[in-house]
Amino acid sequence: MPPDTTSSPAAVFVGREVELGALARAVRASPTVVLVEGEAGVGKTRLVRELLGHRAVAGRTVLVGRCRPLREPLPYGPVVDALRHLRNVVGAGPLPPITGALHPLLPELAPLLPGPLPAVDAGSERHRVFRAVRELLAVPGRAVLVLEDVHWADEGTHELLRFLACPPREVSLVLTYRREDYLPPTHLADLVLRLTPLTPGHVRELACALLGVPEVPEDVAAELHRRTAGIPFAVEEVLREVRDGAVDLGTLRPGPPDRVHVPVLLRDTMAEHLARLGPAVTRVVRAAAVLDAPAPEDVLAAVADLPARDTADALVKALRTGVLHEVSPGRY
Missing domain, CATH: 3.40.50.300 (P-loop containing nucleotide triphosphate hydrolases)
Structure with a gap:
């Protein structure tokens, strides 16, 4: 927690x-x-x-x-x-x-x-x-x-x-x-x-306050919001590592998913949360993470190697618990 x-x-x-x-x-x-x-x-x-x-x-x-x-x-x-x-x-x-x-x-x-x-x-x-x-x-x-x-x-x-x-x-x-x-x-x-996730503007305000700087580049703030979905705990963990020198602020600019640094505590928290949701949800969420772009249900099912019914049930649970979001109609 x-x-x-x-x-x-x-x-x-x-x-x-x-x-x-x-x-x-x-x-x-x-x-x-x-x-x-x-x-x-x-x-x-x-x-x-x-x-x-x-x-x-x-x-x-x-x-x-x-x-x-x-x-x-x-x-x-x-x-x-x-x-x-x-x-x-x-x-x-x-x-x-x-x-x-x-x-x-x-x-x-x-x-x-x-x-x-x-x-x-x-x-x-x-x-x-x-x-x-x-x-x-x-x-x-x-x-x-x-x-x-x-x-x-x-x-x-x-x-x-x-x-x-x-x-x-x-x-x-x-x-x-x-x-x-x-x-x-x-x-x-x-x-x-x-309570809903923070807006991009609030994420930027939080970043300035936590880093002790008057301004954070707009593209950095936008990428921080995208990666964290506006969840304050996730924002704070990423910025804590920036403040501690473990991560350079420049790495928060948009880049390929394999270069994205995720704080250990944030990874552990998400892993614990996914474990409670079950293996099907975990596989669907991992599929979405690998794709790193909004994908339809059939693509997630193929990447997760799950039957359509199991994928649909997992998506419902993932959306309800907030670990996935519907970015546009039918794409997650």
């Missing part, structure tokens, strides 16, 4: 001012539910972290949790991680008795929680936990719960989030996810922000 870049020069905020304004207005009018949707590397984390320093959340308790790509996700894992940071808040006064249901999940807060509740059946226990989380989140008043990469969460966490999103709400929710891996409860959301 893309690394944390908030402490590096890559933490330049470009091209998302409109989305940040909408997000800030929604959170200011809390309690609210905001969904931030976008493909890997498009800037969901960067947008959310910009919110954390915004005046819209000044004076509020902001809790952040992140889902991990585990084979067996921990029950309610990201929510539990976020709740651990309430230690200094929950000790200020008595808590509702129902929060005693959280003893097994939050041993760190055990001394501050009411006594454990009597055992009940699994369904009733789950409802207790949901109510307890809602009550605990209400303690700070006007709290904001930010959960990243919700597409990796367990089903229990998804159910809990749907519960918290239903009225009466006690907390604002800001959830980020990849559209190809998760179908969120959009009917419960007050705002859905769908």
